[in-house]
Amino acid sequence: MQGTDRxxxxxxxxxxxxxxxxxxxxxxxKVDQHIHTSISVTTRKKRPNEIDGVHYYFTDHANFKQMIRNGEFLEYAEIFGELYGTPRKFVDQELLKGEDVLFDIDWQGNRQISAIAKEDVVSVFIFPPSKQELFNRLVKRAQDDESTIQNRMDKADDELSHWHEYxxxxxNRDLVESLNKLLAILRAERLKKARRLGVTEFVQSxxxxxIDYIKVNK
Structure with a gap:
């Protein structure tokens, strides 16, 4: 039916x-088959549980900077001395197919993408219940040493200061509740008239x- 594509x-x-x-x-x-993750390119070292091409595309600084010069990134940023960037080609292909792309990025990336593609962006800022809980989670996940955890806590205030840009x-007090809210946002945004292709033609039709009134009366 006309008007249903987006x-x-x-x-x-x-x-x-x-x-x-x-x-x-x-x-x-896991729960939505029409949204796909954007796999970032990064210069940071691969962690033991990570797979190249699944979690990130791992590269060095020289190659990353060449990709910048080639215009291959939708956005990129430096975080804790390492570079992270979003490949442009994959994102463009998915949007044209009517599929959604998920970004796990910081405020710098959000600002860059919103500046060039605001109409395609839906941005959500996730708050921790408290800074104490934030610290507890960083410690419990056991991915970083004490120095890195402290750096992440120091950076938290900077991240929080940009929440109004979203x-x-x-x-995020409860995972299930937060996930349901996120899904509600996604469903509503998909139905916005600006994203529905062919609606004007459908309304015109x-x-x-x-109407065959005679057929109805039989």
């Missing part, structure tokens, strides 16, 4: 490290459609 959207999740955006991203990818915000 252009895909870019769902951006940002938060201080440890607030739960990556966990939420992983769950939303379309929506969720306080309704206005000009001839």
């Amino acid at each position: 252009r895909g959207l870019m769902l951006i999740l940002s938060s201080p490290s440890g607030a739960g955006k990556t966990t939420l991203a992983r769950h939303i990818l 379309d929506y915000s969720i306080i 309704l206005l000009t459609e001839k």
Whole structure:
């Protein structure tokens, strides 16, 4: 039926490290088959449980900078001395197919993408319940040493100060509740008239459609 196709959207999740955006991203990818993750390119070292091409595309600084010069990134940023970037080609292909792309990025990436593609962006900021809980989560996940954890806590205030740049915000007290809120946002944004392709033609067909009154009365 005309009017039912749509252009895909870019769902951006940002938060201080440890607030739960990556966990939420992983769950939303499991429950919704029409949203796909954007795999970032990074210069940081691969962690033991990570797979190149699945979690990140790992590269060195020289190659990353060449990719910048080639215009291959939709956005990129430096975080804790390492570079992270979003490949442009994959995102463009998915949006044109009517599929959505999920971004687990910081406020710098959100600002860059929103500046060039605001109409395609839906941005959500994820708050931790408290800074104490944020610290507890960083310690419990046991991925970083004490110095790195302290750096992440120091950076949290900077991340939090940019929450107002986002379309929506969720306080992540409970994973299931937060996931349901995130899914509600995604469903509503998909139905926005600006993203529905062919709606004008569909409405015109309704206005000009001839009704067979005789057939109904039989």
